[in-house]
Amino acid sequence: MQLSPQQIEQIATLARLDLSESEKTMYAKQISVILDYIDMLNEVDTTVVEETCQVTGLEDVFREDKVADCDEEVRKNIITQFPEKQGNLLKVKAVFQAE
Amino acid sequence: MKLNQLTIVQAHEGLKNGDFSSVDLTQACLKRIKERNEIINAFITVTEDLALEEAKKADKMIEDGKQQMLTGIPFSVKDAICVKGVRSTGSAKILDNYIAPYEATVITKIRRQGTVLLGKTNCDAFGHGASNENSMYGPVRNPHDESKVAGGSSGGAAAALADHQCIFSIAEDTGGSIRYPASFCGVVGLRPSYGRNSRYGIMPMASSFDTVGPMAKTVEDVAILMEIMAGEDAMDATTVPDVVPEYSQKLKVKSQKFKIGIPKEYMELEGLDTEVKDKIEIKIKELENIGHEIVEVSLPHTKYAIPVYYIAVPSEDSSNLGRLDGIRYGAQADADNLYDVYAKSRGQGFPEEVKRRIMIGTYALSAGYYDAYYRKAQKVRTLIIQDFEQAFEQVDLLVTPTSPFPAFNLDEKKDDVLAMYLADVFMSPAAVAGIPGLSVPVGETKAGLPVGMQIMGPRLGEINVLSLGHTIRIVLKNYSEI
DSSP: OOOOHHHHHHHHHHTTOOOOHHHHHHHHHHHHHHHHHHGGGGGSOOTTOOOOSOSSOOOOOOOOOOOOOOOHHHHHHHHHTOSSEETTEEOOOOSSOOO | OOGGGOOHHHHHHHHHTTSSOHHHHHHHHHHHHHHHHHHHOOEEEEOHHHHHHHHHHHHHHHHTTOOOTTTTOEEEEETTBOOTTSBOOTTOGGGTTOBOSSOOHHHHHHHTTTOEEEEEEOOSGGGOOSSSOSOTTOOOEETTEEEEEOOSSSHHHHHHHHTTSOSEEEEEESSSTTHHHHHHHTOEEEEOOTTTBOOTTBOOSOTTTOEEEEEESSHHHHHHHHHHHBSOBTTBTTSOOOOOOOHHHHHHSOOOOOEEEEEHHHHTOTTOOHHHHHHHHHHHHHHHHTTOEEEEEOOTTGGGHHHHHHHHHHHHHHHHGGGOSSSSSSOOOOOSSHHHHHHHHHHHHSOHHHHHHHHHHHHHHSTTTTIIIIIHHHHHHHHHHHHHHHHHHHOSEEEEESSSSOOOBTTSSTTOHHHHHHTTTTTHHHHHHTOOEEEEEEEEOTTSOEEEEEEEOSTTOHHHHHHHHHIIIIIHHHHTTO
16 A cells, blocks of 8 residues: 555654654655565464454452652752753743734 | 683683782773674774773772672673763764763663773664664674675674673664674674663663663573663553573573474475574484474464564664654754754764664654555464464474575675565564574585584573573584484
8 A cells, every 4th residue: 555645754653753754755665565564464364363462361450549748859960951941930932823 | 722712611711710800800801802802893893991090990809809700701792782981883883972871771780799890882773674774884794604694683792702802792683683794703692572671771772672682602601691781661651570580500400301383384394594403404304303392383473583573673774763862962964944854964963774664663653654554564463463373272382594694795786676675584573473583603614614504492491492592502512423
């Protein structure tokens, strides 16, 4: 299956990836080859097969919902690494933009 | 023998007897790293000051009679695993300046013994790759032949060990990332059963496949490390509560005779290198000669393991890597609006293969394609698991080559993405099924490149896997030379 430039564009937007034109061309070609290979799975009849979501067989693993303090040093380390901050707060660009 | 060439067991004895100090041992490793890192490129970050400080502390512990198995022993950690207070890039520029504020549980367990951290090893970014050429810090070269790749994704971990830059390495295996470089570099590497070791603190790639495991120079060292690393962790709800066996004690018991299955789908694979095949067949013959029973088995869905893997894994990848967006930590690109902050930080901070996987995964999980790809793959996954379950009703263990060929040239497969994915052919089935796989070196090709044999066992069957690996390394070591 050949992915169109529009499809590649749309996937990149969904994935929040800024791609160059040459990357888009390259991925369109490569991903099409990979998806063709993966189509091999359609040879397998899976009408009565359950899907595997995890392999441990564990069910309902619970733990107490306790509030734990964050170590001061860890907290400082996290805040220091904010790419943009105001005081101790993480600063982000506006989520909504005026039209 | 130089100090940096020692195994864990030898280093432990030497430290105990006072033959040398942890500082001596650490300096020997650091000296080797300094001499070789420019060529081999196994380490992204070398923690020299921390290592010497930890070595001094370890010497004090030994002097005070508080020595444990790993006290004073220098080791390396794959850069996709977090070590508190240490730069952890995952081999991607988006985390170039990231100092992990917390630490993986398995690393804490190892460091609690008074070990010495030498640094963080190079890998394919976030574990994406089979050749270590997908690192944004350059490829790792194979110490056996510097024109060859070290294998991936844990190439730095294997090369550092094979080149005697450390005594052991801790790495991560999602689809073959421990076993593949172990076979290319001629060291021992174990992918444990999924759920055996805590995944807390490793950079998540594909959460239903990821495992953390040891790499060392001997099977005995790997067994020692597993005893320390394994076990339930409240921070990882997928860890199993099963008691951790005394793996290394079990190896000392007179070796058991196993019924060993040889999957015909593996040995009959087109493209299996004849020298690799010969080495494995010789070893199988030797195992038979010393009393193990050899039977041919069939794992009919083997060829579907790669397509299952390359749908399920990129899907989980694309979801997990959503956390890397340049907002809370890591490198943030200059941009005017929020969308561009995300897209540019990710576009610039991820290498080609990471972006390719995010693209495949995003497509496979997007509306209209979920059933056709992800759900279909998870169904075929069930059939691959059933293949193994049926095989393990007949046999105790399965033996195969680790890789269909020895280490290849740098750049040789770089542009053929599908060929690189197919390199995982013998390793992805165990990953898909969550069972353990050990790679042990069983000889070298005429060109001097190591060949690895893979031993697979049923879920949580590490004991027998390690036991047979030990037999191959110890009992058969001299056998083939006769």
